[in-house]
Amino acid sequence: MSAVRIGLVVNPVAGLGGRVGLKGSDGAAVQTRALALGAVPCAGERAAVALAELRARGGEFELYTAAGPMGATLAGTACHTVHRPPAVTSPDDTVAAVRALVAAGVGLLLFAGGDGTARDVLRAVGDGSTLPVLGVPTGVKMHSAVFAVNPRAAGEVAAAYLRGGVDVRRCEVMDRDPEALRAGRLASRLYGWLSVPHVPVRVQSRKAGSAAVSPESAGGIAAELRARMSPGSLLVLGPGTTTRAVAAALGVDVSPDGVNVLETGRGSAALLAQDANADGLLALTHAREAHLALTPIGGQGFLLGRGNQQLTPDLLRRVGPARMAIVCTEAKLAALGGRPLLVDTGDEELDAALTGHHRVITGRRTTTMYRLVS
Amino acid sequence: MSAPKPATEPTREEARIAPKPPLRRFHQARWDEQLIFELGTPGERGISVPAPEPEVREAVGDPAAALPAALRRSTPPALPELGQQQVLRHYLRLSQENLGADLNIDVGQGTCTMKYSPKVNDTFTRDPRVAALHPLQDASTVQGVLEILHRLEGLLKEISGMDRVSLQPAAGSSAIWTNVAMIRAYFAARGEAEERDEVITTSFSHPSNAACAKTAGYRVITLPPDADGYPDIEALRAAAGPRTAALLITNPEDTGIYNPRIAEFVRIVHEAGGLCAYDQANANGILGITRAREAGFDLCHFNLHKTFSTPHACGGPAAGACGVTEALAPYLPSPTVEFDGTDYRLEADRAESIGSVRPFYGVIPNLVRAYAWIMSLGAEGLRETAEIAVLNNNYLLAKVSAIHGVSVPYAQGRPRLEQVRYSWERLHDDTGVHSEEIGLRAADFGTHYWTSHHPYLVPEPMTLEPTESYSRADLDEYAAILTEVAREAYEDTGTVRTAPHRSTVHRTKEDTLESPATWAVTWRAYRRKILGESV
Numbered sequence: 001m002s003a004v005r006i007g008l009v010v011n012p013v014a015g016l017g018g019r020v021g022l023k024g025s026d027g028a029a030v031q032t033r034a035l036a037l038g039a040v041p042c043a044g045e046r047a048a049v050a051l052a053e054l055r056a057r058g059g060e061f062e063l064y065t066a067a068g069p070m071g072a073t074l075a076g077t078a079c080h081t082v083h084r085p086p087a088v089t090s091p092d093d094t095v096a097a098v099r100a101l102v103a104a105g106v107g108l109l110l111f112a113g114g115d116g117t118a119r120d121v122l123r124a125v126g127d128g129s130t131l132p133v134l135g136v137p138t139g140v141k142m143h144s145a146v147f148a149v150n151p152r153a154a155g156e157v158a159a160a161y162l163r164g165g166v167d168v169r170r171c172e173v174m175d176r177d178p179e180a181l182r183a184g185r186l187a188s189r190l191y192g193w194l195s196v197p198h199v200p201v202r203v204q205s206r207k208a209g210s211a212a213v214s215p216e217s218a219g220g221i222a223a224e225l226r227a228r229m230s231p232g233s234l235l236v237l238g239p240g241t242t243t244r245a246v247a248a249a250l251g252v253d254v255s256p257d258g259v260n261v262l263e264t265g266r267g268s269a270a271l272l273a274q275d276a277n278a279d280g281l282l283a284l285t286h287a288r289e290a291h292l293a294l295t296p297i298g299g300q301g302f303l304l305g306r307g308n309q310q311l312t313p314d315l316l317r318r319v320g321p322a323r324m325a326i327v328c329t330e331a332k333l334a335a336l337g338g339r340p341l342l343v344d345t346g347d348e349e350l351d352a353a354l355t356g357h358h359r360v361i362t363g364r365r366t367t368t369m370y371r372l373v374s
Numbered sequence: 375m376s377a378p379k380p381a382t383e384p385t386r387e388e389a390r391i392a393p394k395p396p397l398r399r400f401h402q403a404r405w406d407e408q409l410i411f412e413l414g415t416p417g418e419r420g421i422s423v424p425a426p427e428p429e430v431r432e433a434v435g436d437p438a439a440a441l442p443a444a445l446r447r448s449t450p451p452a453l454p455e456l457g458q459q460q461v462l463r464h465y466l467r468l469s470q471e472n473l474g475a476d477l478n479i480d481v482g483q484g485t486c487t488m489k490y491s492p493k494v495n496d497t498f499t500r501d502p503r504v505a506a507l508h509p510l511q512d513a514s515t516v517q518g519v520l521e522i523l524h525r526l527e528g529l530l531k532e533i534s535g536m537d538r539v540s541l542q543p544a545a546g547s548s549a550i551w552t553n554v555a556m557i558r559a560y561f562a563a564r565g566e567a568e569e570r571d572e573v574i575t576t577s578f579s580h581p582s583n584a585a586c587a588k589t590a591g592y593r594v595i596t597l598p599p600d601a602d603g604y605p606d607i608e609a610l611r612a613a614a615g616p617r618t619a620a621l622l623i624t625n626p627e628d629t630g631i632y633n634p635r636i637a638e639f640v641r642i643v644h645e646a647g648g649l650c651a652y653d654q655a656n657a658n659g660i661l662g663i664t665r666a667r668e669a670g671f672d673l674c675h676f677n678l679h680k681t682f683s684t685p686h687a688c689g690g691p692a693a694g695a696c697g698v699t700e701a702l703a704p705y706l707p708s709p710t711v712e713f714d715g716t717d718y719r720l721e722a723d724r725a726e727s728i729g730s731v732r733p734f735y736g737v738i739p740n741l742v743r744a745y746a747w748i749m750s751l752g753a754e755g756l757r758e759t760a761e762i763a764v765l766n767n768n769y770l771l772a773k774v775s776a777i778h779g780v781s782v783p784y785a786q787g788r789p790r791l792e793q794v795r796y797s798w799e800r801l802h803d804d805t806g807v808h809s810e811e812i813g814l815r816a817a818d819f820g821t822h823y824w825t826s827h828h829p830y831l832v833p834e835p836m837t838l839e840p841t842e843s844y845s846r847a848d849l850d851e852y853a854a855i856l857t858e859v860a861r862e863a864y865e866d867t868g869t870v871r872t873a874p875h876r877s878t879v880h881r882t883k884e885d886t887l888e889s890p891a892t893w894a895v896t897w898r899a900y901r902r903k904i905l906g907e908s909v
Binding site for chain 1: 592599871
């Protein structure tokens with residue numbers, strides 16, 4: 001039997017803008033300016049740390065990658081080259097390289113970059129792809145949950161995955177929201193989902209990317225939500241793996257990246273609207289008993305204003321604080337490392353009203369009293 | 375091959391015993407021992423009982439006939455069949471394959487207070503006047519042991535400041551459950567059971583507090599630590615209200631940090647109409663210094679197998695003691711031990727009692743040991759126990775804090791009481807080595823440690839609690855082991871990552887612990903789940 005094939009693709013310009021204060025590296029103009037300001041590429045070096053860690057942990061694999069600084073330079077001679085980029089690389093090279101790696105039959109894809117690179121990978125493999133993917137964090141913006149906590153951890157998670165017994169879970173690919181940015185606000189948007197090896201809680205002592213939700217926690221949270229709702233009322237679910245697992249526990253399959261609306265019956269729930277937008281949500285909830293369940297972005301704590309702008313201040317006021325539930329597993333709360341929950345609805349008065357301690361539902365009959373700031 | 379060297383007299387220098395290395399060259403036994411169910415031969419017996427004489431047989435008749443037919447087995451039980459020597463050898467081998475409390479410097483089992491259990495106290499429990507008692511004996515025939523129970527209750531009342539103490543619970547969680555059951559009964563008697571359906575606890579209190587409250591039907595609200603590591607008092611203010619039944623809290627918490635605002639916590643809950651129960655599993659640093667009563671608590675519990683030296687017994691039975699104020703006394707488990715000035719008796723006719731939490735009177739051998747331990751120390755000795763435990767802990771804190779890669783989260787620069795939750799986060803960031811791996815490597819030096827409950831709030835945690843039992847030399851050796859393993863993590867990472875190398879078992883298959891489908895805690899379950907047999 002031949003060894004597992006691992007694909008590696010490095011975005012050589014990832015992270016360029018960070019140290020020179022450009023808040024990102026996307027686009028040739030920004031990259032040129034970053035280099036002019038004295039930025040030094042470090043993506044390859046960080047990817048090499050991940051590879052070295054993987055090898056140190058005894059991972060048996062064959063490495064497939066792209067030529068030059070997109071992988072082969074740092075991988076050494078013992079690799080297969082599937083894509084030859086031009087001297088100046090672009091996002092299309094990431095996409096082409098990933099597609100070639102998929103065609104070569106890799107069983108695990110490592111990529112080194114930031115949110116922009118993660119989106120390119122997503123574009124190449126398709127939303128909801130089952131190919132296990134893991135990001136070596138080398139970017140400036142890393143809102144996505146597809147990255148290891150540091151390059152070494154990436155090698156460690158990859159080695160654990162090769163050894164077997166590691167689950168693969170769907171994790172958020174996020175990036176800065178260009179529309180919000182045009183309006184002068186910093187916000188992130190959910191672009192899709194990649195399958196990421198999940199290392200169990202005992203080694204994942206800090207945010208390590210994916211949000212694990214056991215069926216027991218999700219079932220407990222769902223039961224708690226049901227107990228608060230009268231039959232026939234609406235349940236608006238914000239984006240996230242936790243809320244998606246809650247929907248599954250209620251017997252409904254929803255998209256994880258949108259805002260979805262369920263209608264609860266006496267014994268069951270039905271999907272009323274998938275990927276609802278702001279206007280649609282206001283129309284649906286008009287004159288109805290509506291409850292809202294939100295989950296924070298893992299590792300960051302953002303509850304409103306990142307990836308869920310469909311939940312407008314108007315909608316939040318209509319639902320009201322008594323019918324707004326925060327749901328989160330204990331492990332995900334612990335991974336926040338004491339950082340508070342955050343909201344940025346764009347409405348300062350509403351943000352202030354939400355500030356304080358909230359009961360976060362963590363399971364059946366269990367809550368944690370957690371601080372929220374704006 | 376070279377020819378053997380001619381035998382010569384060893385020189386004086388050679389004859390000297392080599393000096394001991396700074397760290398001992400430990401290697402654990404490995405016997406590849408089978409399970410006892412796989413050992414033995416059909417028909418083999420530990421004792422060959424001679425056949426009774428004919429006249430005896432005639433006089434007694436068929437002993438089995440004395441049993442009701444429904445209770446008689448149709449087939450003999452499938453027990454292992456072994457000779458005495460094989461049984462002895464089997465268990466001695468197993469005993470060599472672990473790192474028990476009497477074998478290693480057991481300061482790494484933080485929160486468990488692994489103090490020494492004086493062997494002299496075992497002589498009392500082996501005395502026939504304790505060991506040969508039958509739980510159904512008439513009270514008039516067990517006055518001695520009832521006197522011990524009554525006196526032990528008196529001592530624990532004095533130590534806690536509470537009005538009554540039950541000695542019936544079998545261990546710490548059993549005692550927490552007992553307190554929760556009394557809280558439930560208290561509010562039921564006031565017609566508030568429906569309304570007060572919430573129990574508040576903290577992230578760094580033992581998880582049994584949340585678990586027992588949930589088991590009793592309560593909703594549980596957990597308070598996370600604030601930036602200083604104290605339970606967040608603002609979160610408590612937000613949580614307490616008309617639905618609050620109780621606060622279940624440890625102090626010091628599992629971080630070893632004493633919460634100086636504990637009286638205010640109690641006041642906030644009392645003002646909301648709730649009760650306060652003090653989990654005193656961590657009492658070893660405050661014996662004789664502070665009491666639950668003075669902090670305003672309504673209930674408390676001690677783990678006699680921790681603070682009062684009785685053995686932990688690998689998961690029990692240990693012994694717990696619940697102390698309550700007069701207002702809660704009617705709900706104490708039954709029976710209670712009462713003394714009328716002349717006779718001791720067991721009082722079971724108590725209408726408001728929550729009933730029994732353990733058959734008969736509790737775990738008598740451990741209650742006898744705890745009584746002997748307290749009496750051997752006296753009041754001053756108990757306080758000295760706490761002072762030495764705190765001193766030992768802060769001595770170890772100074773030594774361990776100096777190890778490169780270790781940090782001590784929360785309450786910077788402040789001493790800890792009886793234990794510390796350390797973090798190897800910096801070492802992990804530098805080397806990729808996890809706290810669990812450092813603990814496994816420590817096994818190669820004949821010791822070990824425990825990390826923390828899950829989920830980890832302190833990254834890469836290690837919880838050490840040295841108690842008063844360990845000498846300065848013991849603590850120096852323990853710190854030297856951690857120092858050496860940390861050095862290896864930086865300089866010889868592979869050795870640490872693949873540890874242990876000198877232990878009985880190198881790595882357990884932890885994934886088999888993740889799912890109930892692969893848990894096998896009995897031979898029958900092992901045959902069914904692992905061997906795939908239909909039994």
